[in-house]
Amino acid sequence: MNLFRRSFDYLLGGPKVGGALETRLLAWQARRDDDLRRPHLAMRYVVVDTETTGLDVRRDRVIAIGAASVAGLRLRLSECFEIVLRQDRPSATSNILIHGIGGQAQLGGVEPRAGMVDFLDFIGKAPLVAFRAEFDAAMLERASRSLLGVALDRPWIDLAFLLPALFPGRECRTLEDWLVEFAVLAGERHHAVADALATAQLLQVALAAADRRGMRTAADLLSMQKAQRWLGKR
Numbered sequence: 001m002n003l004f005r006r007s008f009d010y011l012l013g014g015p016k017v018g019g020a021l022e023t024r025l026l027a028w029q030a031r032r033d034d035d036l037r038r039p040h041l042a043m044r045y046v047v048v049d050t051e052t053t054g055l056d057v058r059r060d061r062v063i064a065i066g067a068a069s070v071a072g073l074r075l076r077l078s079e080c081f082e083i084v085l086r087q088d089r090p091s092a093t094s095n096i097l098i099h100g101i102g103g104q105a106q107l108g109g110v111e112p113r114a115g116m117v118d119f120l121d122f123i124g125k126a127p128l129v130a131f132r133a134e135f136d137a138a139m140l141e142r143a144s145r146s147l148l149g150v151a152l153d154r155p156w157i158d159l160a161f162l163l164p165a166l167f168p169g170r171e172c173r174t175l176e177d178w179l180v181e182f183a184v185l186a187g188e189r190h191h192a193v194a195d196a197l198a199t200a201q202l203l204q205v206a207l208a209a210a211d212r213r214g215m216r217t218a219a220d221l222l223s224m225q226k227a228q229r230w231l232g233k234r
Helices: 003-011 019-030 093-099 103-107 112-123 133-148 159-166 175-181 192-212 218-231
Strands: 044-052 062-071 074-084 128-130 156-158
Touching (some): 019 112, 044 112, 044 133, 044 192, 062 112, 062 133, 062 192, 074 192, 112 133, 128 133, 128 192, 133 156, 156 159, 156 218, 159 175, 159 192, 159 218, 175 192, 192 218
Parallel strands (some): 044 128, 128 156
Antiparallel strands (some): 044 062, 062 074
């Protein structure tokens, strides 16, 4: 962990957990970041999706996290992650109708600090992937800081920017558009792990296309994404 990251975590107040959770958190912090210059075949990507109490990144809370691992260009169905974080109060009925996580499930979820440490253990120091990543990234960053006192500080690859660059001319805007375009069979939508699994299949399509175009590393994908952002294209 570099000096800047240690200093930033200090400003956040340092770990807000003790005992075994603190030991696990410190071990995660001490891990080296994955080398983004490795070829896709040697890389592990973690696709992430969240369900939240709403869309306000400053006030709403993470209810559930789903994640799927793509390693060696393969979707590892045995390496998925799903967790419901215990809420002090259930979200509104209109919100529950979207994600389907009922009040009792929310009240009976995993203790939030323990759940976030479980999530960090699962992702390790791999690059994270999502479709429209800004929201998931902001919500998880705030959760990590508020619950654990540390920054998540992971690189995010956003398929909403990359897919239009890799497949120009396609009339696709939403995640659903891209799933239909590539005949990806999605499970239950607005279910964190199901959405993560569907998005992971799109990542496999994107990685194969990137390899054909000579973009053979995560660093290449992040550079392309930066260019797409600068051009305002997605």
